[in-house]
Amino acid sequence: MHTESLVKDLASSDTGVAKEAMSKADELIGNQKLKYDKSSINKSTTSSQYNDNPQQSIDQEAFCRSLQLDAEERSERRKKREEIANRHKDQGNKYFREGQFDLAIAEYTKAIETAKHITVYYTNRAQAYVKLKDWDSCIADCDMALRIDEKFLKAYVHYSKALIQQAKYDEADKILNTAVEKTKRNKIIQDYKTLNEIARQGKTEENEAITASTNESQEYELIKTLIGKCNDSTTEENDIVVALDTLGLQLGGAGLKQAYYRVCGGWEIIHKNSFIARLWKESTVNKTQVNLITAMIRMMTAAIENNDRNLQILLEDCKFLEMATKWINCDIEEVVTHVMIIIALLVKGSNRCQWILFNKLQEQPRFLQCLTNISCMNRRLARVTLDIIKSLQEQERFRIICRESINKYMVDPLCSALGDAKKLKNLKTEDIAYYSSLSEILLLIAIDDWFRERLAKQTVLWLGIGHLLNIAAKAPKNVENLLHAMLGLMLNLCAQASENAAIQNFSNDFLPSLVNILTTKNEDIFERLTRCIARLIGFCTKKSWSLDLLPKICPAILVNRGRPVTLKALSTCLAYCTKNDQKAAIEFLLDFKDLVTIFTMMINSDDDSIVGNSSLACSHIIGQAKISQLFIGSDIVADLLRIVDSSRKNVTRKNAGIALAKLSQSDARHLERLRDLHGVEILHSVLDSFGKI
Structure with missing residues (x-):
């Protein structure tokens, strides 16, 4: 059989033909094992095996060449398919960013049909299904992606989102636990476990609220009535403001009131009330709308306080940050102040609240940009906006999640x-x-x-x-x-x-x-x-700064003897001052009555840095005869010798050794004291090791 025909039969969709071709291929090449890696064939053979049958050797080599060419052709075709698929994916991403989710799904589907083995196409389509609330389709795509790659984190994330929306909280937990096991990305997955818990808790609250409604709870009926009044298209704007303020007062405090608000359609006010819907749609704010905006913000503040589920709805479903961006740009202090109050509540909320908020800020960085611009250009409003920026920056999570926006804006x-x-x-x-x-x-x-x-x-x-x-x-x-x-x-x-x-x-x-x-x-x-x-x-x-600095730091050393951080900095300053202008430093220190006291105190410090700096400063001035005479009768020789002999830091031993050598040379009485302590040999040995003798 010709090798070209054999290769064709091997690729046949007819399993019988392919099986027969495989048998013939085995017969042709004997037991030789071909090693391959997707697109290339290892053609190395042992020619001595086929010396008895040259024709068989030729057929085998031709067969290997044919397989190699076939692998290369398949690799090229695959590459072209992936290029086409990626173009569909990029177009789908463009539609997704524009909010055209149906068109995005169509493009992702084309990408999948072209290259079924690429996981990101499935998860991109799953994300588009999330936007359209098609939870079953989302789950199906995530399941397919995980069959291809069981460690693909995005698939677990979208899978859990869909299950949460279907109120399948236990299944979502299982998926997220599997994600931890397979991906080892526990920190990221923990955040999605948080979302599951928020949803579970919210559902429990809503069930309790529904039970309360059947028991004719007065609180429930009042909140329902107020929401109904806000949703009534015939209600006048001033009456809506009153109803919103009353509703906000009702929602305050503990209990199920905030769940009543959800169950009674409180968040639908934004869309059903024509006056409020206009606030959400119009690009500008005028002063006639101030009362309505501030009443709405007060009510929303009460609705989200200590209630993670309401906060999640406000940020995700109501697109609050988009509105807040418009409102803080209106240059109306009362409106900006109210927006900052609700943002402050979000920033200082629970860890779960913060995670939702910070991710939304990263997704919608224009709010941070506007907040910063107002803080920098409007001193009248900066009083309230800077406090929020500071509160945000105090949160490590914010600095991590929003790092890119902080840098850019x-x-x-x-x-x-x-x-x-x-x-x-x-x-x-x-x-x-x-x-x-x-x-x-x-x-x-x-x-x-x-x-x-x-x-x-x-x-x-x-x-x-x-x-x-x-x-x-x-x-x-x-x-x-x-x-x-x-x-x-x-x-x-x-x-x-x-x-x-x-x-x-x-x-x-x-x-x-x-x-x-x-x-x-x-x-x-x-x-x-x-x-x-x-x-x-x-x-x-x-050099002139030394004359100004020394008179301030020397007395301060005595005052701050119990403050090691300050004393460490002062000892550094003293070392630089005595080095920078030795003549001026000596003139001042000769008249400083506590000279011996401060040096003795620092040299005997428990802090190695203070000991090292003071030894260095001492080495700068102690060789001057008048300075060395001031130390007669002190324990300076014994102190320096102890440092030379036992300090853990070589640089400190070196500085103390130089100071001790200069001190001994400047006055015979110090040298005699050194001999009495049997320190001459120790000093000589240390200085010699540092190349100073």
């Missing part, structure tokens, strides 16, 4: 707003509150390492900080809240100062203002100040 406007401070000549009360809030928000954003690096490179941000510091230095008592927030931001951004040219360039400008503010009596601010100075001081190129 919030970082640059907030930095520019703080940079605008450079236009100010003095700070009013409202300015202090505004720039404090901005600094706190940027500090929360900078918790993320990637954002910290980006913020640290914003020149406009540093210009604003520098100008605010200059103003604050003139009257630090009046701006303590601002200083606390701004110094916290600086500390965070300066964590990567060694890698950031922008920070280094501004060090000379910042340091004088920071030094002037050291007069503050606020301990928290003083601590942040010293830590900022300690991080920036190494990049300053001017």
